[in-house]
Amino acid sequence: MFRKIFIVPLLALLPVLLLSGCDSKMVVFDPKGPAAREILGLINWSLVFMALVVVVVFGLFGYIVWKYRATPENKDYVPPEEHGSTKLELIWTFIPILIVIALTIPTVSTIYKLEKVPAGYENKKPITINVTSADWKWIFSYPEQGIETVNYVNIPVGTPVKFKLTSAGTMQSFWVPQLGGQKYTMNKMETELYLTADEVGEYLGRNTNFNGKGYADMEFTVEAKNTKDFEKWVNEVKDTAPKLTEKKYYELLNPTHLGRETYVGTHLQWVDHSQMNSKTFTNPKLYEVHGVKGQIFKDEEPSTETSKDSTNTTDKSNGGEH
Numbered sequence: 001m002f003r004k005i006f007i008v009p010l011l012a013l014l015p016v017l018l019l020s021g022c023d024s025k026m027v028v029f030d031p032k033g034p035a036a037r038e039i040l041g042l043i044n045w046s047l048v049f050m051a052l053v054v055v056v057v058f059g060l061f062g063y064i065v066w067k068y069r070a071t072p073e074n075k076d077y078v079p080p081e082e083h084g085s086t087k088l089e090l091i092w093t094f095i096p097i098l099i100v101i102a103l104t105i106p107t108v109s110t111i112y113k114l115e116k117v118p119a120g121y122e123n124k125k126p127i128t129i130n131v132t133s134a135d136w137k138w139i140f141s142y143p144e145q146g147i148e149t150v151n152y153v154n155i156p157v158g159t160p161v162k163f164k165l166t167s168a169g170t171m172q173s174f175w176v177p178q179l180g181g182q183k184y185t186m187n188k189m190e191t192e193l194y195l196t197a198d199e200v201g202e203y204l205g206r207n208t209n210f211n212g213k214g215y216a217d218m219e220f221t222v223e224a225k226n227t228k229d230f231e232k233w234v235n236e237v238k239d240t241a242p243k244l245t246e247k248k249y250y251e252l253l254n255p256t257h258l259g260r261e262t263y264v265g266t267h268l269q270w271v272d273h274s275q276m277n278s279k280t281f282t283n284p285k286l287y288e289v290h291g292v293k294g295q296i297f298k299d300e301e302p303s304t305e306t307s308k309d310s311t312n313t314t315d316k317s318n319g320g321e322h
Contacts, residue, residue: 027177032203032224033196034118035180042110049102114181117160118196126160126194129153130266132273133165133172133185133207134281135255136214141266145234148244150252150261151220156230157200163193166274168253169282173209176222182208190274197224217257237262246270253281 031037113119117126130141131153140153155161165174167185175182179195197203207218225233244263249270252258271278 027204031178032199032201033179034120034198035114035195036178038110038113038118039181042106045106046103049099053099114194115192117194121158121160121196124159126162127156128162128164129155130268131163131165131174131185132168132267133174133218134168134253135170135212135283136207136218137252137256137258138174138205138207138218138220139168139252139267140220141268142234143266143268146265147234147237147241148263148266150258152223152260153220154223154225154230154233155195155197156227157197157224159227160194160196163195164274165191165193166272168273169280170211171209172207172211172215172218174205175208176203176205178203179222184209187273187280188276188278197222200224200226212255214255214257221260238264250281253283255283 028036028043029040031040117124128143130143132139132141138151138153140149142148163174165183165185166189167187169187171187172185173182174185174193176195179197180193183191183193185191201224203222203224205220205222207215209215241262241264244265244267246267248263249267252261
């Protein structure tokens with residue numbers, strides 16, 4: 001009996017232990033910036049605390065099952081009638097409350113820290129990069145440098161970056177696991193996310209919000225460069241990249257997969273998708289699943305004339321009007 005009790009949970013954990021070897025490094029546990037380290041600290045605290053809870057619960061479970069198991073000696077035992085224990089009920093009521101408090105306080109604290117420039121970088125001026133998600137690509141605008149890139153973004157190491165997030169159409173989720181947490185991009189709205197890279201390198205970002213069959217390949221790269229190399233890249237783009245036109249930008253918004261592209265100028269001079277009066281670019285007629293093209297369905301309201309006609313219709317069978 002005692003063996004059967006512990007075999008089931010061990011078998012449930014076995015796939016996790018085996019599958020953990022499929023990837024030698026989970027990027028969430030390899031932070032390269034202060035925001036990602038804050039999140040990792042919260043994850044580690046939660047894992048340790050929940051593991052402690054699991055150990056205690058399974059320990060009590062095994063102890064109770066073993067102690068009160070049926071044996072030949074107690075097969076005729078009839079327990080006395082009880083009305084419960086106030087002491088025990090208070091214990092198992094307040095313990096979950098304490099667990100929730102222990103997880104809530106560090107979570108709320110971390111959330112507020114992530115909403116501002118990371119500690120230690122307060123005196124360093126952040127650069128601003130506008131992020132626009134479209135089906136199925138990421139568009140990055142540098143208003144201060146006058147540059148726009150597609151599916152990749154370059155940032156200087158050791159400098160806070162203020163990402164201003166919005167969407168040209170459907171809602172997406174912007175996430176760079178090694179630099180910080182995710183935030184949603186929504187049409188006619190704007191969210192902000194501060195990220196900072198401590199090390200030179202290339203970090204993968206992606207969309208984690210399902211919005212159609214193309215979302216799975218909606219990835220981008222963040223290239224963290226030292227300040228000198230970043231300025232060099234900016235100058236090279238201004239000298240060699242083609243100029244972004246309004247026509248070209250609207251072509252970029254079509255639901256397609258693209259590689260890395262670079263332009264001089266930004267689309268902010270024509271459209272700001274975070275504004276309430278901006279147009280929504282969903283292009284449903286270009287979506288196609290199993291040969292069926294997408295379309296927009298509109299609710300047609302009955303016209304005034306139609307309403308009057310229906311009101312004045314004569315019911316001959318009853319000899320009256322309705």
